[in-house]
Amino acid sequence: MKVQRWTRTSKLFTGATGVVAIALAVVPLIFGSDVVQKLTNLLILVLLAAMWNALAGYGGLLSVGQQAFIGIGAYGTVFFAGMGFSPYLAMLLATVLAGAVSVPMSLFALRLRAAQFAIGMWVIAEVISILVRLDNNLGAGTGISLFQMNQFAPNFRQAYTFWMALGFTVLFLAAMFFLLRSPLGASLQAIRDDEDAARSLGVRVASRKRLLFVLAGFGCGAAGVLVVANTLFIEPGSVFSVQWSAYMIFMVLVGGLGTFEGPILGAILLFAIQTTFTQGGPWYLVGLGATAALFALVLPRGLWGAIEERFGLRLMPVGYRVVSPEKKSEASA
Amino acid sequence: MTLLEVDELDCRYGLLQAVRGVSFGVAQGEIVALIGANGAGKTTLLRAIAGAHRPYAGRVRFDGADVTRLPAHRRVSLGVALVPEGRRLFPSLTVEENLRVAAVKNRPGQWNVGSVLDAFPLLQPRRKMPAANLSGGEQQAVAIGRALMSNPSLMLLDEVSLGLAPIVVDAVYASLQSVINEGATVILVEQDLTRALRVAGRVICMLEGRVVLQGDSKSLDRERVVDAYFGLRRSAAGEASA
Amino acid sequence: MTLLNAIVQGIFLGAFYAVLACGLSIMFGVMRIINLAHGDLAVLGAYLTFVIVEGAGVSAFVAFAIALPVMLVLGYLLQVTVLGRSLKAGLLTPLLATFGLSIVIQNLLLIAFSPDVRSLGGSAGAFTTASWQLTSELSISALGVLVLVVAVIVFGALQLFLSYTPAGWAMRATAEDPEAAEIVGIDSKAVYARATAIAVAIASLGGLFLAIRSVFEPTSGPTQLIFAFEAVVIGGMGSLWGTLVGGIALGLAQTLGAQLHPQFSVLAGHLLFLSVLVARFGGGRLTLRIAR
Secondary structure, three states: OEEEOOOHHHHHHHHHHHHHHHHHHOHHHHOOHHHHHHHHHHHHHHHHHHHHHHHHHHHOOOOOOOHHHHHHHHHHHHHHHHOOOOHHHHHHHHHHHHHHHHHHHHHHHOOOOHHHHHHHHHHHHHHHHHHHHOOHHHOOOOOEEOHHHHHOOHHHHHHHHHHHHHHHHHHHHHHHHHHHHOHHHHHHHHHHHOHHHHHHOOOOHHHHHHHHHHHHHHHHHHHHHHHHHHHOEEOHHHHOOOHHHHHHHHHHHHHOOOOOOHHHHHHHHHHHHHHHOOOOOHHHHHHHHHHHHHHHHHOOOHHHHHHHHHHOOOOOOOOOEEEOOOOOOEEEO | OEEEEEEEEEEEEOOEEEEEEEEEEEEOOOEEEEEEOOOOOHHHHHHHHHOOOOOOEEEEEEOOEEOOOOOHHHHHHHOEEEEOOOOOOOOOOEHHHHHHOOOOOOOOOOOOHHHHHHHOHHHHHHOOOEHHHOOHHHHHHHHHHHHHOOOOOEEEEEOOOOOOOHHHHHHHHHHHHHHHHOOOEEEEEOOOHHHHHHHOOEEEEEEOOEEEEEEEOOOOOHHHHHHHHHOOEEOOOOOEEO | OOHHHHHHHHHHHHHHHHHHHHHHHHHHHHHOOOOOOHHHHHHHHHHHHHHHHHHHOOOHHHHHHHHHHHHHHHHHHHHHHHHHHHHHOOOHHHHHHHHHHHHHHHHHHHHHHOOOOEOOHHHOHHHHOOEEEOOOOOEEEHHHHHHHHHHHHHHHHHHHHHHHOHHHHHHHHHHHOHHHHHHOOOOHHHHHHHHHHHHHHHHHHHHHHHHHHOOEOHHHHHHHHHHHHHHHHHHOOOOHHHHHHHHHHHHHHHHHHHHHOHHHHHHHHHHHHHHHHHHHOOOHHHHHHHHO
16 A cells, blocks of 8 residues: 555646646747737736635635735835836735735734635725725826836737746746645645644644735735736726636636646636637626536536546646555545 | 334434434334433434434334425424434523424414423423523423424434433423323433333334344343343353453 | 714614615524625615616605515525525535625626616605705705614514514524424424525615615625625624614714715725724734733
């Protein structure tokens, strides 16, 4: 009997992921800026989905207010750029700011139970949104543009932004990957499966949740930074909108809550839907909402969760497999 | 006339099998004591009869009808009443409200708030008190009274003596006697063997989910019952082994 | 506006929030569900009333009387189809399912009615504009008084229902212990459906008041949800009269906040809400440090 972390499938797939990442890196060199911008959007979605899944799928924390960090990232960038920092340095600073803010916020937010946490985070996002609206230096209610980016030619700007997006996405996905593979990861998956049981086994649930909360703060802040880098103009109504939470919920619920691969699948799906139904407007949102609700009720583990259960397929080696030599049967965690 | 029939009942909690292939019948007017150690499956069995637990397999027949899949509240209107383990009163409801909420319209009979309070005089002064403020014995009285409010033909009592001082248990059983005297059919789970054997006409002993002993309480000798209770087997020389 | 005027307006605004929050409080009290579509159901009710007003030419109040039974049925159906299922699954499921529902309702309204803002102020007769001038600086609006009176009546009627009727006892019993309720003969599913029906109906009453005192549009729901939730939390979750108190506290916070700066009103409400959460749950370590 041995405990396996890698299988042939996961070795192949992890290798393939590495190849994909490298392949993506050369995209700006081959494709026009239109495609590059679209793919940047896809990467932002993947990042957001992964972060929301980190919170809800592994921490049991349902936040309807991550747009707070998206907004901090976006407006932070504008703020630091306005102070004279070069735009890309401003972006890094803004990401750090978002993560830094999440730390004291966690002391308070994590004590709240399910519904209070969900709506509490939403209210916090609204408060930050109102405060931004009151600040004329940040464009108040009408919005502000990251004009400092104009120093770069559009092609280069698009390419740098894309690489930044790729870098952030790979960074945060890698962080989740190594987190889940570490001893910490086993405790995270235990929290996901049964928080009370995990606590009774001695898992320090509170500090684990804080880790996830801060990671998601950084990640969503990075996403916000990318949003302003990609669109160049932001206004409080859109950047602090609860619509972001709606997208995150859809991607993770449909893709697969509590799995590593699920959010990525969900992001690709949402991206595909968005590009196909560009004129969709309200009808496509009706579909999105109805699908999310349906998945919550009928298929709570999402598409990837269902695939995992049916086929025992685990593409990324974040779990453990017990291989019994006699029976050649496998049970995976 | 057989009032209750349990047929190859199998009850599970996930992968844990609490009741395995249990079969027995209860005739109208019988008093049956269901005994066994903790974890033997007695509570689960009562809950399955009452409808609070969905069996994995097997049948429950009440008054001729198959009620296996019938939800608990419908069985109450057929005449089954459970006094659950731990009493499970509604804490913020008063004694009177606890009783009234259990009254069932289509089951007329002698039991109503007035007659229940007459049967349990200790409750009279506590009528308007929230159930959470009652003592253990008073709560047990309310729990039994609450079950009576539906004028049941089958009463299921789960560990009514649990956590109560002996003198209080005496009082509870005394009032139970008047119910029994009126010809009710009762299945009671009781840890106290002596009391169980005294009250009941028949004894069913369970161990690890199975029925290991059944019989008339008068004719069964105590040693046999104790052995079955603990799962002991006596050799010919009279030595016990598990 | 003087301070006294602000206080009076705050109480009237708070009464409106209390009505809006009442249904949310009922659903939480009985089922432990926070219905994230609550605000959207209130707005749906407002649109239904609006359609009847436009179609039949009656006053908003008459139209509401017609819309009310429809909303009751809608609430009943909602529980039986969507919410009942989500109760059995985990803690997150009702939140996620109702969030999805919220998006569906908002966008269906958007498709049916366009994003234009509407109001029922014109169909409420004298109530919209009538007021009594008590002093040179203090005026009491008829609408404000109406909402306050209705709020007290609604909460009072609910209290009577829960304390003196068999259905009310059954609801309290099911709220405390659904399994024990089943064991004593209470159909818990029916109780839940009744609770949701009442909650949605009262929500639509909130929608009516929203439509009369101000404007509404398809995406107004989430804002109303936040105010309703804040009212429930400030007053204490699970307490019926607490929701009335919480609503009034929220209304006062907003009007008094507006006294400081016109754009501070909603912010003041949010800050009150967050402070209550901190006081009740958060910063345990922080307060210990200060106390020492």
